[in-house]
Amino acid sequence: MTPVIEAQTLSKWFGEVIAVNNLSLSIGSGVTGLLGPNGAGKTTFIKLALGLYGPSRGRLRVLGQTPRNNLGVLRRIGYCPEADKFYENMTGYEFVYWMNRFWGMMPAEARKKAEQACEIVKMSHRMDDVVSEYSKGMRQRIKVAQALATDPELLFLDEPMSGLDPEGREELFALIRKLGEEGRTVIFSTHILYEVERVTNTVVLLHNGCVLAEGDVHQIRDLIDEHPHAVTIACSEPHRMAAYFIDNPATLNIEFSDGRVTVRTSDPNGFYKTLNRVILDERIEVASVTCPDDNLQSVFNYLVK
């Protein structure tokens, strides 16, 4: 299947600053999280994909075409920018309506689509209020509405959760998941790892303009198996449990706290085999087994190190 976005040795620099560095990646349909700290090149990559920037080097294809100065591609893309500045005396509805008109819709269609988009982001009740009266979350929703209003195949959301309250975040998580399930491609950037995990398993990790890793979160996790893997076991006899791992050469460190033992190992597969055997043979009562670093934050930390 043709990837929705395909970059080959893509670079973008501004003077002496390299924003995207020799980046090669392929993004398919569904929801993909573009993850990285500030300055990782997420926004630059999105703007390259939108054709707002031309690549300094390399090749980028979006929906099978080069996006730069390609209005055909832009017709199929929705974009929610990070900055939340508007014409403050405009209503949210007017903003979405005029964005639809710029897209090329006729007035009647633009009105209808603007209303529908405001409905989707749950802003119908406030869409006729001026933007200056909106909270940050409402402004964010209106931005998402203008991106959705044109019914795009590919949707770029640059830091869409910023400023949203927990309820708003959950609604947006659900909306992004729903858009993905409908077969659209949604690419959203964030530097908050939890947000990616809440929405998708597909992630592209960026750092200093380079791809650190891409793919399934768990596949990425496999990439770092050579790094210490922490497992916390809550059990009735933590010290006895620890004794079965202390002689293992793969065990790097053992810590105890409140009826729990945390083992750091460089061989997680071997560790879990041993753990299963100990639980079955030695009859140690285990309340829970958790991996405190089995999340994107730890993946990210490991890869950046």
Added chain:
Amino acid sequence: MFVGLIILGYVHVCIRILQVVAFDTLNSSPRNPITEVLRQVEMFTVKGSTFFDFLRMQSFMVFLATILAGAGMICDDHKNNLTEVYFSKPITWRDYALGKIMTLVVIGLCFTAVPGIFLVLLHNMLAASLDTLRETYWLPVSITVFSLALVVPCALGVLACSALSSSQRYASIAVFMVLFGDLTIGSVLPELLHKQGYAIVAFPLAINRLGELLFEVKRPTYVLSWQWSAAYFGVVCAVCLWLICSKVRRSEIAA
């Protein structure tokens, strides 16, 4: 404020309508004793120069309306980071620039060409004979061309200042400063160099010179070459257009 400006602009139009109606009504009754008297009054008669004067007087309203509507057009988009949203839609920087320019040109024409042509039509409708049509058939073209000569550089100048400024206020000040500087140089230079021709440095005078040509009006004050006026007009428009395009293009690249 903008509505106030429109009303003010159309007060002048109403006065001119009264002038045309009164002139044509009296002209259609030659036996009226006032008719002959009023025919001698330059200000009252309706001829080519009437429309030229009307447009010249409207140019001030055009200037104010263009500043009010256009000074923030580009800089506010930059300030609000909206250029990246615009250019993420299927529009090019050419569409964007043309849209801004056309909006201001249409606003300007609403103060000049639209009422001007209406006055000509009214004049013909009220006229007693077809002679008026023969005398004024060329006026709509002159009015349109001169209106564009007034409106286009004004729109381009305001948008150029908007593209170069960070806020609507600075753009407005810049427009006033440029115009004031230009008029000052245009009035000082002829005195210093003892040559009236240098008055053409004042851009409004150069535009007026084109108007005089279009409306076949002879003004003894300045003897200026219309070719130079046309060239000056062209250069100013080209420079402003280049400034707008370069800034808008740059904003597309680095949105």
